[in-house]
Amino acid sequence: xxxxxxxxxxxxxxxxxxxxxxxxxxEVVLFDSGPGAAEHARTxxxxxxxxxxxxDLLKDTxxxxxxxxxxAPSLAAALDGAVYAQESVLERVDVKRQLFADIDAVxxxxxxxxxxxxxxxASLYTDHIACxxxxxxxxxxxxxxxxxxxxxxxxxxxxxxxxxxxxALMERVGQAPVEATREIEGFILNRLQGVLLMxxxxxxxxxxxxxxxxxxxxxxxxxxRWAFMxxxxxxxxxxxxxxxxxxxxxxxxxxxIAASTAxxxxxxxxxxxxxxxxxxxxxxxxxxxxxxxxxDRRLMALARHKQDMQQAESGE
Amino acid sequence: xxxxxxxxxxxxxxxxxxxxxxxxxxEVVLFDSGPGAAEHARTxxxxxxxxxxxxDLLKDTxxxxxxxxxxAPSLAAALDGAVYAQESVLERVDVKRQLFADIDAVxxxxxxxxxxxxxxxASLYTDHIACxxxxxxxxxxxxxxxxxxxxxxxxxxxxxxxxxxxxALMERVGQAPVEATREIEGFILNRLQGVLLMxxxxxxxxxxxxxxxxxxxxxxxxxxRWAFMxxxxxxxxxxxxxxxxxxxxxxxxxxxIAASTAxxxxxxxxxxxxxxxxxxxxxxxxxxxxxxxxxDRRLMALARHKQDMQQAESGE
Numbered sequence: 001x002x003x004x005x006x007x008x009x010x011x012x013x014x015x016x017x018x019x020x021x022x023x024x025x026x027e028v029v030l031f032d033s034g035p036g037a038a039e040h041a042r043t044x045x046x047x048x049x050x051x052x053x054x055x056d057l058l059k060d061t062x063x064x065x066x067x068x069x070x071x072a073p074s075l076a077a078a079l080d081g082a083v084y085a086q087e088s089v090l091e092r093v094d095v096k097r098q099l100f101a102d103i104d105a106v107x108x109x110x111x112x113x114x115x116x117x118x119x120x121x122a123s124l125y126t127d128h129i130a131c132x133x134x135x136x137x138x139x140x141x142x143x144x145x146x147x148x149x150x151x152x153x154x155x156x157x158x159x160x161x162x163x164x165x166x167x168a169l170m171e172r173v174g175q176a177p178v179e180a181t182r183e184i185e186g187f188i189l190n191r192l193q194g195v196l197l198m199x200x201x202x203x204x205x206x207x208x209x210x211x212x213x214x215x216x217x218x219x220x221x222x223x224x225r226w227a228f229m230x231x232x233x234x235x236x237x238x239x240x241x242x243x244x245x246x247x248x249x250x251x252x253x254x255x256x257i258a259a260s261t262a263x264x265x266x267x268x269x270x271x272x273x274x275x276x277x278x279x280x281x282x283x284x285x286x287x288x289x290x291x292x293x294x295x296d297r298r299l300m301a302l303a304r305h306k307q308d309m310q311q312a313e314s315g316e
Numbered sequence: 317x318x319x320x321x322x323x324x325x326x327x328x329x330x331x332x333x334x335x336x337x338x339x340x341x342x343e344v345v346l347f348d349s350g351p352g353a354a355e356h357a358r359t360x361x362x363x364x365x366x367x368x369x370x371x372d373l374l375k376d377t378x379x380x381x382x383x384x385x386x387x388a389p390s391l392a393a394a395l396d397g398a399v400y401a402q403e404s405v406l407e408r409v410d411v412k413r414q415l416f417a418d419i420d421a422v423x424x425x426x427x428x429x430x431x432x433x434x435x436x437x438a439s440l441y442t443d444h445i446a447c448x449x450x451x452x453x454x455x456x457x458x459x460x461x462x463x464x465x466x467x468x469x470x471x472x473x474x475x476x477x478x479x480x481x482x483x484a485l486m487e488r489v490g491q492a493p494v495e496a497t498r499e500i501e502g503f504i505l506n507r508l509q510g511v512l513l514m515x516x517x518x519x520x521x522x523x524x525x526x527x528x529x530x531x532x533x534x535x536x537x538x539x540x541r542w543a544f545m546x547x548x549x550x551x552x553x554x555x556x557x558x559x560x561x562x563x564x565x566x567x568x569x570x571x572x573i574a575a576s577t578a579x580x581x582x583x584x585x586x587x588x589x590x591x592x593x594x595x596x597x598x599x600x601x602x603x604x605x606x607x608x609x610x611x612d613r614r615l616m617a618l619a620r621h622k623q624d625m626q627q628a629e630s631g632e
Contacts, residue, residue, distance in 0.1 A: 119569060141537045149537030176536035178529035186573045188525050188533045193547070194570035195515040195577060196508055200547055209504050213494035215546025217504045220492035221457045221465030227543030228614050230531025231509070231516055236595045237608050244592040251583035253435060254510035257502045258580040261511060267567035276560040279552045292553050298544050298625060305621040309614060 004029060006078040006111075008099070009089035010041035013116050016143040017086045018045055022068040023058055023145065024173040030071050031078035038071040045069055052145065055300040057307070076106040084169055086138065088116040096125035104129035112162055112169075114138030114152075119190070121183040122155040133159040138166060138177075139187055146299045148176040151187045202265050204275060211278035228306065320345060322394040322427075324415070325405035326357035329432050332459040333402045334361055338384040339374055339461065340489040346387050347394035354387040361385060368461065371616040373623070392422040400485055402454065404432040412441035420445035428478055428485075430454030430468075435506070437499040438471040449475040454482060454493075455503055462615045464492040467503045518581050520591060527594035544622065 005021040007014050010032040018041070022028045030038040049062035058065060072078035079085055085107075089099050096115065103113060113135045115122055126132040137153035144150065150170050154163050163179060170177040180188055203209050209217070225234045232243065239246035265271065283291055321337040323330050326348040334357070338344045346354040365378035374381060388394035395401055401423075405415050412431065419429060429451045431438055442448040452474045457463035466486050470479050479495060486493040496503055502510055519525050525533075541550045548559065555562035581587065599607055 141540075147537050147540050149533055151533070176532050178525065178532050180524055182524065184524055185576065186569060188519060188530065189538055190569065191515055191519065191573050191577075192512055192530075192533065193538055194573040195511045197547055197551065198570055198574045199507055199511040203504060203507065204548075208496055208498065208500055209494065211548045214504065214508075215548050216492050216494050217465055217467070217508065218542045218546040219544050221463050222505055222509055223539060223542035223544075223546070224457075224463055224615060224618060225611065226534045226539035227618065228535050228539075229611065230534040230539070231513055232520075232527050232531050232591070232595065233599070235513065236599065237604065237611055242592065242601060242604055243595045244588050247583045247588045247591070251588075253502060253506065254514055255580065255582060257507050257510040258514045260501065261507075264571065264574040264578070266571065267563050272560050272563045272567075275548070275563070276558065279548065279559045283549070283552065285558060288553065288558055291549075294629075295541065295545065295553055299540060301625055302540060302543065302621070305618070309617055 003027070003083040004081050006031065006072070006082040006085040008032070008075065008078060008085055008087045008103075009116075010038045011088065013140065013142060013144075014086070014088035015041045015044050015048070016145055017088060017116070017140065018069055019048055019052070019065075019143075019145040020173055020175060021086075022065045023049075023052070023060070026068065026173065028069045029078045029082070030069065031075055033075075042066070042069055042071060048143075048145070051296075051300065055304050057145075057300060057304055075102055079103065079107055079111055081108065082111050084166065085111055085113045086116065087113060091118060091120060093120055093124050096120065097128070100125050100129050100135065104131050107131050107134075112136075112166055114166055116140060119186065121153065122158065123183060126155055126157075132157050134162050136162055136166060137187070138170070139189075140175075141189065143296075143299075144175065146296075146303050148174065149189065150175045150177050151180060151189055152177050153180045153183055153187050155183065198264055199261055201267060201271065201275065202261065204278065205265060205271055211275060212282055227302070228309075319343070319399040320397050322347065322388070322398040322401040324348070324391065324394060324401055324403045324419075325432075326354045327404065329456065329458060329460075330402070330404035331357045331360050331364070332461055333404060333432070333456065334385055335364055335368070335381075335459075335461040336489055336491060337402075338381045339365075339368070339376070342384065342489065344385045345394045345398070346385065347391055349391075358382075358385055358387060364459075364461070367612075367616065371620050373461075373616060373620055391418055395419065395423050395427055397424065398427050400482065401427055401429045402432065403429060407434060407436060409436055409440050412436065413444070416441050416445050416451065420447050423447050423450075428452075428482055430482055432456060435502065437469065438474065439499060442471055442473075448473050450478050452478055452482060453503070454486070455505075456491075457505065459612075459615075460491065462612075462619050464490065465505065466491045466493050467496060467505055468493050469496045469499055469503050471499065514580055515577055517583060517587065517591065518577065520594065521581060521587055527591060528598055543618070544625075 004027045007018045007030050010030045018028045032038040046066050052058050053062050115137050117137050122137050126135040136158045139151040141147035141149050167177045200214050204211050235246045236243040320343045323334045323346050326346045334344045348354040362382050368374050369378050431453050433453050438453050442451040453469035455467040457465050483493045520527050551562045552559040
């Protein structure tokens, strides 16, 4: 994989994207409107690359990967000759509208633009620009170099060829692109997360289960298959006759559960305080940062584990 | 861990339970009312133990573990002197009612009884027996020797001491018990699975995403953290100020998604056919069995991976 990729906005998300593209062989050019921000990002990237190498998650040395990452003096310089630009600026409509206007003013005819927007659809900040058929949402999970998923969500005016080309690019750099066929609130990932969280909070609110046991239900049970198969393949394999067989057996139970969850709880201050209290019992606030570092190590080890499995299977 | 455990009903679920108890050092006595069924189960258990040893998931040799598993000539012999009995007979109220009456007639004063029931609450088949305060649901995920979760669900008359003792037993044998404080349809795990599946089917029905991409959203994104943390710890670590901070930022989005999912879809034949067609495109029906074997290998490798992680952490 080669080609130039512009990374615009170099905070946590943008830095993560830079690693994704650079480790796969792309030339990455960083731009951030904050003074010194892109330079700072490059040092953060250097640290992350060392960690990844420690988990055997880089094909090249950290120095070789970092050598592909440079800082551009301007937005125009970053975009010049880029096949793709990944935008990861602040999640605010006005900020994104201005940035996309600025991009539109200098973008070449071959460059496609993906936005890391986690919730705002592209139609709200690309309607006013000439290159809007080459723009879409490309929403990652943090950090994208450990969680390969990227949600591609076109605006009504995004060209199908744009979606196809960005999907192919993401696959080439080792990500796992999925497509929403049109804009929908929360895209796919956060809709799935949202319905599960709403039920989780309801069960804890009603005192049916503790927050700790609820997490255990996932991490020691439901989440194991989902970490390598997803929920539909899971049920497809869980009945002798596949998914249709499963749906006929268990559909009525799930319909009945769904009916009992139709009235949704509001996460008000009282409910938030209840969940907060249970979590702080298991993890004091001052231990959050340390636990995040633990999570990142576990994510790296899991990524390494999954790569090993896939390599063993493709070698069979 | 020692002590005698009776495994009553020795199909797929019961055989799995026998492995859980035997590998941790318990004496396991199998009983099944089907002629030859328990003897057959013992040969299946022997095969599974070899596989587990191949993934370095046994502390002892398969022969040592198998030596702890014997077949009882009667229900009374199986229960005699047992500290615990795990019941895994057919998921039908009449079958379980009869079995629990039979158990009640011969059970000693120290034995507790857990039912593998995946949906029928214990109150529907233990109301009529003298030892009902020592009975509860202990619902596993298959296979329990790879997915440690076990949901403990008391009937209204289950003694709190019974729940505590079974929880302690499950922890001693290496399982991950969670408690529902009272009976609820679907218990905890299938409620979480159900709400997510209902949303997944809706998104595929509406053509917003393919079944394949929906699974990828989980297996390459959402499911990674959930496989070792669970959903509440995940959001606790995903905002600078922890879960309360996260809830104030993202609560409104999830409320809004929940409102848009309030009308639930019925999994009728048309919808089932749609999902079925997409799954069969990715996996022909004749390949289901082979893919299940793949899943089991991946589950074993994931279990080994998680054990390695935990051992490394406890050694730090």
